[in-house]
Amino acid sequence: MDKDIKEIEDSINDWHPGSSVDCVILGYENQKLKVLLLQLEFEELWMLPGGMIHKDEDLKDAAYRVLRERTGLDSIYLKQFHTFGHKSRPNIANIAASEKGKGFSTYLKSNYPQYYNWMNRRYITTGYFALVDISKVECVKKQINEKHEWIAINNLPELIMDHAKIIYKCLDFIRMQLNYLPISTNLLPNEFTMKDLQKLYESFLNEKLERSNFQRKMLKLGVFKRLKKKMAGAPNKAPYLYCFNEDKYNELVKKGIGIL
Amino acid sequence: MDKDIKEIEDSINDWHPGSSVDCVILGYENQKLKVLLLQLEFEELWMLPGGMIHKDEDLKDAAYRVLRERTGLDSIYLKQFHTFGHKSRPNIANIAASEKGKGFSTYLKSNYPQYYNWMNRRYITTGYFALVDISKVECVKKQINEKHEWIAINNLPELIMDHAKIIYKCLDFIRMQLNYLPISTNLLPNEFTMKDLQKLYESFLNEKLERSNFQRKMLKLGVFKRLKKKMAGAPNKAPYLYCFNEDKYNELVKKGIGIL
DNA sequence: GCAAAAGTGTTCTCTATACACCCATGG
DNA sequence: CCATGGGTGTATAGAGAACACTTTTGC
Numbered sequence: 001m002d003k004d005i006k007e008i009e010d011s012i013n014d015w016h017p018g019s020s021v022d023c024v025i026l027g028y029e030n031q032k033l034k035v036l037l038l039q040l041e042f043e044e045l046w047m048l049p050g051g052m053i054h055k056d057e058d059l060k061d062a063a064y065r066v067l068r069e070r071t072g073l074d075s076i077y078l079k080q081f082h083t084f085g086h087k088s089r090p091n092i093a094n095i096a097a098s099e100k101g102k103g104f105s106t107y108l109k110s111n112y113p114q115y116y117n118w119m120n121r122r123y124i125t126t127g128y129f130a131l132v133d134i135s136k137v138e139c140v141k142k143q144i145n146e147k148h149e150w151i152a153i154n155n156l157p158e159l160i161m162d163h164a165k166i167i168y169k170c171l172d173f174i175r176m177q178l179n180y181l182p183i184s185t186n187l188l189p190n191e192f193t194m195k196d197l198q199k200l201y202e203s204f205l206n207e208k209l210e211r212s213n214f215q216r217k218m219l220k221l222g223v224f225k226r227l228k229k230k231m232a233g234a235p236n237k238a239p240y241l242y243c244f245n246e247d248k249y250n251e252l253v254k255k256g257i258g259i260l
Numbered sequence: 261m262d263k264d265i266k267e268i269e270d271s272i273n274d275w276h277p278g279s280s281v282d283c284v285i286l287g288y289e290n291q292k293l294k295v296l297l298l299q300l301e302f303e304e305l306w307m308l309p310g311g312m313i314h315k316d317e318d319l320k321d322a323a324y325r326v327l328r329e330r331t332g333l334d335s336i337y338l339k340q341f342h343t344f345g346h347k348s349r350p351n352i353a354n355i356a357a358s359e360k361g362k363g364f365s366t367y368l369k370s371n372y373p374q375y376y377n378w379m380n381r382r383y384i385t386t387g388y389f390a391l392v393d394i395s396k397v398e399c400v401k402k403q404i405n406e407k408h409e410w411i412a413i414n415n416l417p418e419l420i421m422d423h424a425k426i427i428y429k430c431l432d433f434i435r436m437q438l439n440y441l442p443i444s445t446n447l448l449p450n451e452f453t454m455k456d457l458q459k460l461y462e463s464f465l466n467e468k469l470e471r472s473n474f475q476r477k478m479l480k481l482g483v484f485k486r487l488k489k490k491m492a493g494a495p496n497k498a499p500y501l502y503c504f505n506e507d508k509y510n511e512l513v514k515k516g517i518g519i520l
Numbered sequence: 521g522c523a524a525a526a527g528t529g530t531t532c533t534c535t536a537t538a539c540a541c542c543c544a545t546g547g
Numbered sequence: 548c549c550a551t552g553g554g555t556g557t558a559t560a561g562a563g564a565a566c567a568c569t570t571t572t573g574c
Contacts, residue, residue, distance in 0.1 A: 017277040019345070019384050059345020059384055083343040083386045085279075085319020124279050124319060124386075126343045176440055194553085213537065215554075235546035236552040454526085473564065475527075495573035496525040518562095 012118050015052040020125040021063045022050035022163070024081075024170040025071065027134035027150055028187040031196060033203035034134070034150040035167060036070065037159070041145035042107050045160045048167070049148075050125065063128040070148070072138040077131045077186040081173040082166075085124040089162060129170045131186035153203065175204055179256040185244050191227060193239040194218065221257065223249040272378050275312040280385040281323045282310035282423070284341075284430040285331065287394035287410055288447040291456060293463035294394070294410040295427060296330065297417070301405035302367050305420045308427070309408075310385065323388040330408070332398040337391045337446040341433040342426075345384040349422060389430045391446035413463065435464055439516040445504050451487060453499040454478065481517065483509040 025036040037046040049070045053062040060080070067076055109116045139148050151157065153171070156164060174181060183204065184197060194215050202209055218224070223245050230238035285296040297306040309330045313322040320340070327336055369376045399408050411417065413431065416424060434441060443464065444457060454475050462469055478484065483505050490498035 016382065016384065018279055053345070053384075055382070056347050058347045059343065061347075062345075080343065083319065083340060085313070085322075085386070087316050087318045087321075122276065122315070124276065124313075124384075126345070126384075176437060180436060210537070210539095211553085212539085212555075217536090232545085234552075235550070237544035237554075239553055470564070470566095471526085472528075472566085477563085492572085494525075495523070495571095497527075497571035499526055 006112075014055055016055050016057075018122065018124060019059075020050055020052050020123045021059065021066060022048045022125050022127050022166055023063055023066050023070075023078075024048060024127060024129040024167055025067065025132055026129060026153075026187065027132045027137070028196075028200055028203075029134045029150060031199040033153045033187075033200070035153055035156075036132075036139070037149055037151050037157070039147040039149075043160075044158075046151070046157050046163075047160045048163045059126060060128075063126075067130055069142055070140055071130075071132060072140055073132065073136065077182060078128055079181075080126060080128050082169050083124060083126045084162060084166060084169075086162070087122070089122060089125070125166075127166050127170060129174065131181075131183060133187065133189055135189050171204070175206075178204060179258065180253060182250060182253045185246050185249055191229075191241040191243050193241060195239060197242075221249075221252060223252060266372075274315055276315050276317075278382065278384060279319075280310055280312050280383045281319065281326060282308045282385050282387050282426055283323055283326050283330075283338075284308060284387060284389040284427055285327065285392055286389060286413075286447065287392045287397065288456075288460055288463075289394045289410060291459040293413045293447075293460070295413055295416075296392075296399070297409055297411050297419070299407040299409075300403065303420075304418075306411070306417050306423075307420045308423045319386060320388075323386075327390055329402055330400055331390075331392060332400055333392065333396065337442060338388055339441075340386060340388050342429050343384060343386045344422060344426060344429075346422070347382065349382060349385070385426075387426050387430060389434065391441075391443060393447065393449055395449050431464070435466075438464060439518065440513060442510060442513045445506050445509055451489075451501040451503050453501060455499060457502075481509075481512060483512060 027034050027036065036049065038049055039046050049066055051062060051066045051069075053059060057065070060078070063078055063080075064076070067078065068074060105116075134150060141148065153167075156167065158164075159167075174183070178201075184200065187200060188196060197218060198209055198211065198214050201214075224242045225245060227241045227243060229241050232238055287294050287296065296309065298309055299306050309326055311322060311326045311329075313319060317325070320338070323338055323340075324336070327338065328334060365376070394410060401408065413427075416427065418424075419427075434443070438461075444460065447460060448456060457478060458469055458471065458474050461474070484502045485505060487501045487503060489501050492498050
């Protein structure tokens with residue numbers, strides 16, 4: 001960790017002041033929607049991966065950089081959803097309501113006062129979300145003593161600052177735009193069952209869908225290839241596996257897929 | 261103008277660095293969707309009303325302040341839609357591609373170098389849009405030699421920097437979220453005809469809608485009061501006037517009005 | 521009376537929804 | 548052979564699109 005902090009401290013004036021990005025990196029695993037969260041040394045609380053913006057860097061590129069640093073992936077579906085500019089966005093000195101969240105801040109203050117001061121300002125942060133196939137991700141630690149984990153959306157731990165609010169806003173945004181977002185191709189692995197797809201939609205919509213009607217509606221879109229392979233293992237009929245015709249799917253998404 | 265510039269120059273350190281807001285203030289007049297644009301002295305190009313953020317001011321409040329300063333209105337429908345952070349967002353020295361846009365910047369540079377330097381940095385700007393009943397607005401000049409005008413969306417003049425892009429992004433955003441936005445109650449005057457309402461939807465959707473079906477669909481929502489008054493003047497049957505039951509309408513909007 | 525636009529009615533098609541039914545599989 | 552979940556069929560109600568018809572008004 002200390003090496004990275006040193007690096008940032010040395011380059012403080014290369015950053016655009018007062019602005020940052022935070023990334024809600026979403027994935028889908030075991031039929032659950034998950035988000036990639038970090039936990040720093042000295043911290044009990046979790047946080048979103050985020051960062052500052054270079055003076056000569058596009059806002060969007062800063063978000064891509066954060067993603068690349070974390071997931072190792074290069075071409076990812078990434079989209080801005082909201083900018084958070086509350087005047088009392090708790091800064092690093094006031095990172096959490098409870099005493100829990102003070103560890104990192106205290107450590108910084110005594111060891112890296114200049115970095116502490118820099119971090120301890122007000123940031124207006126822009127939220128981006130990424131849709132990621134977890135099975136293709138190789139998570140990268142950026143700081144030596146950092147933990148990262150894919151955590152189910154419906155079972156979030158306590159988060160620093162307003163990061164929980166950022167996640168919920170992100171989910172709201174996705175729900176509102178569901179028909180125009182390529183969720184399926186980006187979150188699902190190459191081969192998947194109709195049940196996977198249905199559970200994915202249900203996670204976003206927060207409601208149960210009717211199995212048989214869902215299947216027909218999806219198949220009628222004409223963007224699936226049914227594969228001859230089947231899965232096995234359960235005491236019931238084995239489902240087909242499907243894969244996407246991604247080009248057709250992306251065309252559909254532009255016009256708005258009618259799933260509602 | 262000079263008084264206002266002086267004021268800003270004196271208070272430069274009270275602003276949050278590197279961030280700004282720009283407001284797309286939309287209104288509806290003569291069955292046309294319009295946006296409020298400004299033109300400064302020495303400038304041939306038009307611009308969106310915008311401003312910086314006080315150090316102790318919420319981002320959203322900064323947008324409200326800009327609106328209040330311009331329209332005199334206090335409680336307005338206002339919503340954030342996107343943050344623009346391109347690294348080459350042309351700054352004030354590079355305000356337009358053509359020579360047209362240099363007037364203001366040249367004037368500033370020689371007369372208010374400190375202000376010029378402040379303005380001449382990179383800004384990451386957050387776009388807000390407002391929905392406004394033009395008939396209730398009293399436009400306020402903020403700078404002495406400033407012109408302001410309601411200009412039809414489909415007939416925009418040349419704008420400074422990326423302001424045209426900001427407007428189009430705003431319209432895209434509204435189109436995508438149409439079903440969840442209270443466009444009608446906020447843009448229309450208290451009493452209006454079905455034709456007004458239809459033209460309003462058509463402006464956003466960029467397509468013609470079928471008259472009779474549109475009317476039925478709207479009436480079935482059950483949020484209109486039909487007023488006994490009618491209009492007159494044209495050589496045809498006079499249409500009814502309607503007004504909203506705003507509470508019911510806003511409830512509907514939360515769930516998403518099904519106009520598509 | 522005629523043109524123009526408003527209000528209402530009708531028809532046809534398509535979709536959504538709710539189930540019913542048979543099929544494959546492991547225990 | 549039975550419980551479980553997958554795949555397909557069907558019947559009904561409602562929504563949407565297109566267009567016909569009637570009404571009101573100023574000229």
